[in-house]
Each structure stands twice: as C-alpha cells, then as structure tokens.
Amino acid sequence: MKSKLGAIFASLALAFAAPAHAQKAEKPLFASAEPIHIVIQAPLSTITRNREGHDTIAGTLTDPSGQSLPISLTLRGITRRTSETCDFPPLRVDFPAPPPPGSLFAGQKKLKLVTHCRNAASFQQYVLLEYAAYRMYNLLTPMSFRVRLANIDYRDANGRPIVSRIGYFLEDLSDVAHRNGLNVVHAGERIPVSYLSPADAGRYALFEHLLANHDWSMRAGPVGKACCHNAELVGAAAPGATIPIPYDFDFSGYVNAPYATPPAELDISDVRQRVFRGYCIHNASVVAAAREMRALHPQIIGVLSQVPGLEPTTQQRASAYLEKFFADIATDADVGSKVINRCLG
Numbered sequence: 001m002k003s004k005l006g007a008i009f010a011s012l013a014l015a016f017a018a019p020a021h022a023q024k025a026e027k028p029l030f031a032s033a034e035p036i037h038i039v040i041q042a043p044l045s046t047i048t049r050n051r052e053g054h055d056t057i058a059g060t061l062t063d064p065s066g067q068s069l070p071i072s073l074t075l076r077g078i079t080r081r082t083s084e085t086c087d088f089p090p091l092r093v094d095f096p097a098p099p100p101p102g103s104l105f106a107g108q109k110k111l112k113l114v115t116h117c118r119n120a121a122s123f124q125q126y127v128l129l130e131y132a133a134y135r136m137y138n139l140l141t142p143m144s145f146r147v148r149l150a151n152i153d154y155r156d157a158n159g160r161p162i163v164s165r166i167g168y169f170l171e172d173l174s175d176v177a178h179r180n181g182l183n184v185v186h187a188g189e190r191i192p193v194s195y196l197s198p199a200d201a202g203r204y205a206l207f208e209h210l211l212a213n214h215d216w217s218m219r220a221g222p223v224g225k226a227c228c229h230n231a232e233l234v235g236a237a238a239p240g241a242t243i244p245i246p247y248d249f250d251f252s253g254y255v256n257a258p259y260a261t262p263p264a265e266l267d268i269s270d271v272r273q274r275v276f277r278g279y280c281i282h283n284a285s286v287v288a289a290a291r292e293m294r295a296l297h298p299q300i301i302g303v304l305s306q307v308p309g310l311e312p313t314t315q316q317r318a319s320a321y322l323e324k325f326f327a328d329i330a331t332d333a334d335v336g337s338k339v340i341n342r343c344l345g
Contacts, residue, residue: 026179027107030146030171033135036064036104038150040071040093043157047075051083059157061093063104070096076112080250085259086117088163110172115152116165117257124166126250126257128310129318131168133249135303137207139296140289142180143200143234143243146171166309176245177234185233185242190220193279195242197235202285204231204244205278206293209339210300210325212253212274214263218244254321274325280343287336290329297326 042059054074061071075081077090091113099105114130117123134147148169154162177184196219204218216230227233228244235243251260253272260271268275278286293300301322304315328338 026146026171027175028104029108029111029148029169030175033148035149035151037153038063039153039155040073041155041157041159042071042073044073044154044162045156047073048089051075051081051089056094061105063099065103067100067103069099069103069105072096079259080117086115087119088115088117088165090115090117093169108172112170112172113150113167114170115167116163119163119165124309125311125314126255127166127168128307129255129314130249132303132307132310132318133211133252133254134168134170134247135307136210136300137246139299139303140203140207140292141200143176143182143245145173145176145245145247170247173232173234173245176232180234182234182243183236185235185237187227187233187237187242189223189225189227191227191233191237191242192239193219193281194239195219195237196279196282197240197243198282198285199288200243202278202282203289203292204246205276205282206286206289206329206339208246208252209274209276209278210254210293210322211249212272212321213246213249213251214266214268214271214275214277215248215251215260216246216277218246254318272321274328276339276342278340278343280340280345283340283343286340286343287332290332290335290339294326294329 039062040059042057046057047055056072056074059071059073061069063069072094074092075089076092080086081089093111093113095105095108099108114127116127131147131149134145137144138146150167150169152167153164156162173184201218208216217228218231219228221227221229230248231244231246233242233244235241249255250257251271256272262268262271266275301319304310304318329335
C-alpha cells in the first residue's frame with residue numbers, strides 16, 4: 001500500500017498550481033498544492049480507544065525535510081469521531097513550540113487533519129473527493145480554506161508502523177482571515193440573516209447545492225453551541241459584512257460516503273437528492289454566483305482529473321453528478337425555475 005501511495009504522490013508534483021488570487025502571502029504549508037509525505041508518531045491508541053474523552057497526547061511529526069517536530073494530538077469532529085462511523089478519527093494537530101523557519105510547518109500553531117476514517121482502501125476515494133471539493137471552492141473565492149494532501153505514515157509511541165494513508169490538512173481559520181485582510185467573527189448561537197454578506201452567502205449556498213450537501217448552517221450552531229454548523233465566519237459582525245466559509249463535505253451526495261444521511265428536517269430519503277437551502281433575500285447573489293460557476297465550469301470539473309489516486313470510475317461518477325447541477329444552472333432563467341424557487345424565506 002505504501003509504495004502505491006508513493007507513486008500516487010510522486011505524480012502530483014505538477015498536478016496543481018497554487019491558487020493565484022489570495023490577497024496576502026500564505027504560510028509555506030498552503031503556498032503549494034504539491035502533496036507531502038510525513039510521519040506522525042504517538043501513542044494513538046490512547047485517544048482512538050476513548051472517543052468520548054478529551055485526552056491530549058504528545059507525539060512527533062516528521063516533516064518532508066526530515067525535521068522532527070513536537071506536536072500534541074486531540075480528537076475532533078462529531079460523526080467521524082465516533083467508533084461506529086470511523087476506525088480512525090479526525091485529529092487536531094497542535095505545535096507546542098513554533099516550528100523552525102526552515103520547516104514546511106513554519107508559522108503553524110494548530111491544524112485540522114482530515115484522516116482516512118476507515119482502514120479499507122476504498123475509503124481513500126471519499127477522502128480525495130472531499131479534498132477536491134475544497135479545491136473547487138478555492139477556484140470561486142479566496143475566502144475559502146486551503147488544503148494540503150499528505151501521505152501519512154502513522155506509528156505508535158515505539159515507532160512501530162500502524163497504517164499509511166492519505167489525509168489532508170485544513171488551513172487554520174485565523175490564517176484564512178489574515179490572508180484576506182479580515183478578522184475572525186466570533187458569534188453566539190445564531191446571527192441575523194441580515195449580517196451575512198449577500199455575495200458570499202449566495203455563493204456558499206449554491207456551492208453546497210452543487211455538492212448536494214445539506215449538513216450545514218451559515219448562521220446557527222447546534223443547540224447549545226456557538227455558530228455555526230460546518231461554517232466559519234470572517235469579516236465583521238455587522239449587516240452585510242459577515243462572510244461564511246464552508247467546510248466538511250463528507251455528508252454530501254457528491255462524496256456519498258456510506259455513513260452519510262440526510263438531515264431529519266428535510267423531506268428527502270437520499271443524500272444525493274438536491275434541496276436548495278439558500279435564503280430568498282440572497283437570490284440575486286445566487287444568480288450572480290451561478291454565472292461565476294458557469295464561467296468556471298470546465299475548471300471545476302477538471303479538478304477531479306487532477307487528483308491522483310481518484311479512480312476513473314470515481315471521477316466519472318462524481319463528474320456526472322456535478323454535470324446535473326450545471327444543467328440546472330445553464331441559464332439565469334434555469335437558476336430561477338430550478339434552484340432559487342425553493343429558497344428559504
């Protein structure tokens with residue numbers, strides 16, 4: 001498996017060019033899309049066996065140059081955190097000491113790491129599809145999370161191999177905000193719809209519709225928790241100035257993970273059924289976002305062919321699914337009759 005992954009990642013060296021429309025320089029980890037190879041060594045069984053706990057374990061991360069960086073690891077997530085869903089949960093990687101300037105991780109303090117979930121090789125396809133979704137959104141706006149693919153060798157505290165799998169790091173929210181000259185918005189359980197930037201909220205809702213992802217809210221968190229659900233906020237807490245940024249696409253019909261289920265409040269039986277969940281107040285912005293997406297149609301679909309390791313049948317299935325969306329937004333009139341006619345009042 002390891003040699004196969006090595007071949008996959010070797011072919012990625014020229015697969016992507018770094019996004020060119022960021023307003024400020026990115027930190028080294030996200031300044032390139034070339035995949036990396038790292039080693040994470042830690043007593044992982046300590047936290048993977050106790051999914052309900054909040055344990056933090058110490059370990060090391062060996063970066064591509066061979067430097068061993070001290071890290072601490074904690075579990076994160078909701079559904080993917082549970083042992084019923086994932087053999088291996090998503091992790092948060094913290095750097096207790098600043099990585100040295102020569103490290104690829106220079107400037108990083110904390111990072112989300114999306115892992116392989118289940119040990120079956122087929123689950124690598126779901127990881128790669130979700131990774132591709134972030135790359136698609138990067139094409140639409142710099143107000144988006146950068147991602148970096150990694151071939152990860154996991155080892156126990158004694159250095160014994162556990163598993164080698166593909167995962168990816170997610171840019172920290174504070175860096176997204178800084179890169180765009182904005183601030184992180186800290187909100188309570190809910191923000192007014194009027195606070196949302198119409199252009200960004202319209203684009204967000206339409207992109208989620210492209211993926212058939214219904215597992216989100218750009219203005220409210222789960223009961224008793226702070227805003228938002230699978231969305232982060234940057235900009236300002238003021239009318240029209242709060243920019244929502246989507247993340248976590250594994251429950252989408254596009255990824256179609258075997259554990260994904262539609263929200264109970266929606267009258268659908270399959271995650272691959274598209275239901276538009278944008279707000280009617282943003283309809284004009286949705287039409288504008290559809291024009292942007294039509295202009296980038298080839299590039300958006302093209303992302304799939306640029307992800308090595310994504311099997312041809314997976315690419316074809318995902319591409320065909322996305323093309324149905326593009327048929328629905330073929331003209332402004334189509335957007336009106338097939339998408340925003342279902343908007344939320």
